[in-house]
Amino acid sequence: MAETIKRIGILTSGGDCSGLNAVIESVVKSASSKNIQVLGFKMGYDGLLYNDYVLLDNASVRNIGHEGGSILGNSNKTNLFHRRIFQEDGTITYRDDSLIAVKNLQNDSVDALVVVGGDGSMTSARDFARLGVNVVCIPKTIDNDVPYTDKTFGYSTAVERIADALCSIKTTGYSHNRIMVLEVMGRHAGWLALEGGLSGDADIILIPEIPYNIEHITERLIQRYKDGFKSTLICVSEGSHAVDGKVTATVNTKYPDSVKLGGVGTKIAYELEERLKDVTDQEVRCTNLGYVQRGGNTNYSDRILSFRYGSYAVDTIVKKEYGVMVAIRGEKLVTVPLEDVVGNGPMGETSKGGSKNVDEDSDLLRCARSMGVYLGE
């Protein structure tokens, strides 16, 4: 282990989100104030494999804090411990290339590595830590489903996008007396739909943690119609499913994360229109908000969280505390062992540890119910 930290690396891995550039800015500025050099590895873990990096200084991160995306690029397909190799005959084989990355880091005299990523990226980070790499992770995802931290950066901006979208959809829904469905991201956690839906004034919010009953939703819509509410706003999480059903997804085995959620909003819209056609004759339309949730300018709250995470990650490295994720609990920044965050499974696994889900007893659910939002039970 190096006596004093002279050089660190940073990479952004997994699906992107707002705030990545703010984290990079914070890491670079905090490191440079301590005379630590920063290498920015490009395209996530691919950068480690190909030793593809740029030297980042204060000038290179000027004015990037508000911008979406990552100046380093993101890859969510690379697991260097179980790397897919496409053979000429079209078959796929797997290889462990992790030691190439470790060698590159040693040759580049990188004393510690900041991995900015979600659960998949942190699983690889855990495995690099097991190989002796000094790793500190920063939790990133719009889904807010990383355990042991109150908030991931990128989430707040995505919630804002959802609320804005609902406000726009609401006015056209009113004009046409339509039922409007908005499908949002979030994988198997309902945070985005719940907070986005609440702040965007949705009448019905469907989340994966509460399987929905389409009959009950239909009854609710008919009642609303009779009560004079001709338009209804429904915010549905992509991971939602019926009480007796499965998630709506497409499967592409070419990718490590082969199950791609999406389409439940369209399915619900179709089912509702079919059920309502002989009763209220209302049209139902669906909008899938998609990648709007991951891009664009980073809001102030995510910028501040990203800055705090970035500077705390550098402080953690200076203290030589490794194999951890930085986390926020209330107003306090803390560290959590990666093995707690993603589990202590075997090297190279693509799966992950726990996911932080909306708790049935949460105050957020209580608030939604008490304000008359219907949760589709």
Ligand code: F6P
């Ligand atoms: O995990 C973030 C996320 O945006 C999910 O909400 C969504 O299901 C997924 O990534 C989409 O991933 P991809 O970029 O592979 O389409």
